[in-house]
Amino acid sequence: MNVRTRNRVTVSGRVGARPIVFAHGFGCDQNMWRLVAPAFAGDHRVVLFDHVGAGRSDLSAWDPDRYATLDGYAQDVLEIVDDLDLDDVVLVGHSVSAMIGVLAVVRAPARFSRLVLVSPSPRYTDAPPYRGGFTEADIDELLEALDSNYLGWSGAMGPVIMGNPDRPELAEELTNSFCRTDPEIARHFARVTFTSDNRADLGGVRIPSLVLQCRQDAIAPPEVGRWVHGALDDSRLVILEAAGHCPQLSEPGQVVSAIREFLPSPVPAAP
Numbered sequence: 001m002n003v004r005t006r007n008r009v010t011v012s013g014r015v016g017a018r019p020i021v022f023a024h025g026f027g028c029d030q031n032m033w034r035l036v037a038p039a040f041a042g043d044h045r046v047v048l049f050d051h052v053g054a055g056r057s058d059l060s061a062w063d064p065d066r067y068a069t070l071d072g073y074a075q076d077v078l079e080i081v082d083d084l085d086l087d088d089v090v091l092v093g094h095s096v097s098a099m100i101g102v103l104a105v106v107r108a109p110a111r112f113s114r115l116v117l118v119s120p121s122p123r124y125t126d127a128p129p130y131r132g133g134f135t136e137a138d139i140d141e142l143l144e145a146l147d148s149n150y151l152g153w154s155g156a157m158g159p160v161i162m163g164n165p166d167r168p169e170l171a172e173e174l175t176n177s178f179c180r181t182d183p184e185i186a187r188h189f190a191r192v193t194f195t196s197d198n199r200a201d202l203g204g205v206r207i208p209s210l211v212l213q214c215r216q217d218a219i220a221p222p223e224v225g226r227w228v229h230g231a232l233d234d235s236r237l238v239i240l241e242a243a244g245h246c247p248q249l250s251e252p253g254q255v256v257s258a259i260r261e262f263l264p265s266p267v268p269a270a271p
Contacts, residue, residue, distance in 0.1 A: 001061055003083040007049040007076060008056045011084065013041035018113075019086045021047040023077065025095030025119075025246075026193050027154070027178040027186060029055025032094070035252035040259075044090070049080055051097075053185035062185055070096070070196055074103035081111050090263060092116040094248060095219070096189075099198040106204035115209040116259055119245050120228050121220040122198040130199070133221045139194050146190050154178035160218050163244025170249055202231040209235040210262040212255060216243040236262060 003009065010030065013020075020040050022033040030048035037046050050057040051073055066072040077100060081089060089112045093101030098120030105112045124132045125139055134142075146153045158175030159165065178186070209232045213225030222239070229237035238258045242251040 001058065003076075003079050006052060006058045006061045007080055008058075009047065009049045009080055009084070011045065011047050012037075013044050013046035015045065017043055017045050018088050018090065019045040019047055019084070020090040020092065021049075021077070021081070021086070023049070023091065023093040023097035023101060024051065024054070025097055026189055027054075027174070027181055028094075029057075029177065029180075031055070032177070032246070033248060036248045036255050036259075039256045045086075047080070047084065047086070051189075052076060053189060054181060059182060059185070062182075064188055067188065067192065069192060070100050070103055070198065073097075073100045074107065077101070077104040078108050078111070081108070087111060088113045090114040090116065092118065092259065093120075094118040095120070095245065096193045096196075099196065099201070102198060102201050102205055105207060106201055109206055112207055114263060115205060115207055116212065116262065117209060117228060118212045118248065118255065119214060119217060119220050119225075120211060121224050122202060122228060122231075123196070124194050124219075127197075130227065131221070131223045133219070133224060134194075143187075143191055143194065146187055150183040150186060151179060161245045162250070163214075163216060163218055164250050167250070170244075170246070173249070174246065199231065202228065203233070205232055207234070208262075210258065211235055211237045212240055212247065212258055213237065214240050214242040214244060214247050217245050219245040238262075 024032045029050045053062045091101045098117035124134050159171035162171040162174050164170050211229045229235050240247050240254045248255050
């Protein structure tokens with residue numbers, strides 16, 4: 001199957017410039033980057049895609065065995081990079097895609113030059129002294145609610161995840177995105193996401209990394225961002241003046257500025 005069709009890969013920006021690849025989180029699609037990605041099109045090659053099972057990806061490509069762990073999604077990222085023959089890649093991953101990005105970078109470090117982790121969490125359940133923000137009972141309850149009534153779960157969790165009660169349109173957008181996702185695939189991806197433990201994988205990252213953490217986040221609290229920063233060999237932590245789990249929607253200007261400051265000077269594009 002054609003990788004670009006499978007993941008609905010879209011490429012824009014400056015031909016020959018350093019590529020920047022944006023990976024979306026659970027229940028979302030590449031449209032979630034629409035307020036951030038265009039800011040880099042003038043001096044980067046911008047690559048967007050949908051994880052298999054999300055957005056306008058090829059749903060026939062979804063395989064519960066391939067995507068039984070985050071490794072399957074990381075392999076997709078590497079296949080996209082290989083298909084486009086990209087090097088010196090800046091990989092930007094939101095939420096679960098932050099850890100998918102970690103796995104991709106560890107597998108093929110020569111392809112990547114920078115890693116940006118937006119609202120990351122390597123493990124959602126507490127494992128003292130590590131605090132992920134949820135007990136095992138919390139995660140079990142969340143997954144049971146998702147299994148029994150996916151649309152109801154989406155309506156209840158959208159506002160919690162977005163975390164901006166004074167801007168209900170943001171929660172509505174996230175909820176609608178959840179509702180557009182195939183329920184069976186969403187339930188499977190949620191279980192993989194919320195039961196994964198990728199803490200040990202962070203030690204394998206050997207490129208400079210940026211951790212973007214919101215001051216308030218019900219899904220990945222500030223302690224998690226600080227933990228990820230400490231676990232990475234060469235990282236910078238930026239606390240955004242933002243609330244919620246999706247700063248690329250609620251505070252896109254801050255996200256763009258933080259990434260811009262982190263990136264090296266753009267490589268001149270080929271004539």
